[in-house]
Structure formats: structure tokens, C-alpha cells
Amino acid sequence: MARKLKLSVDHDVCVGNAMCVTIATKAFVLNDERQGTPADPDGDTEELILEAAENCPVAAISVVDADTGEQIFP
Ligand code: SF4
Numbered sequence: 001m002a003r004k005l006k007l008s009v010d011h012d013v014c015v016g017n018a019m020c021v022t023i024a025t026k027a028f029v030l031n032d033e034r035q036g037t038p039a040d041p042d043g044d045t046e047e048l049i050l051e052a053a054e055n056c057p058v059a060a061i062s063v064v065d066a067d068t069g070e071q072i073f074p
Contacts, residue, residue, distance in 0.1 A: 005063055007061065011033075019055050020061060026044045027040060
């Protein structure tokens, strides 16, 4: 079974280029300020979520194991 992930986006640095929502279409959505925001962490595979995090141009995305608290990205 896939591990549970906890996603967060630092809105102080997000520039709203929508890369995350393009790659992981369920895990991230754009909020009213057009910034990436965590949505459904179970909606995409871990691989896609990590790809989204890696492709964020300002490294605004953090991914943590929801059960153990282990930092997965960055
Ligand atoms: S990829 Fe990064 S900068 Fe772009 S919308 Fe998502 S969190 Fe914001």
C-alpha cells in the first residue's frame, strides 16, 4: 500500500507558474491567488507528486511521510 503523504506549499515563495498542478493534477490545485496549494495527496502517485515538487522553480513544495514525519522532499 502506498504511504500517506503530507504536502505543503510555501506561499511566501510560490510564484504561481502552475507547474505543480500541471504535473500532479489531483494533489495540487491553484487557490484564489493562483498559487499552488495542496489538495488530495492520495489523488496522484508518490512518483508524480515528487516530480511536481522537483519541478517547482522556487522549491516551494515540501513532502513529508504523514505517519512517520520523515522528510521526503526536499
Ligand atoms: S510549481 Fe511551485 S511556484 Fe509553481 S504554482 Fe506550484 S508551488 Fe507555486
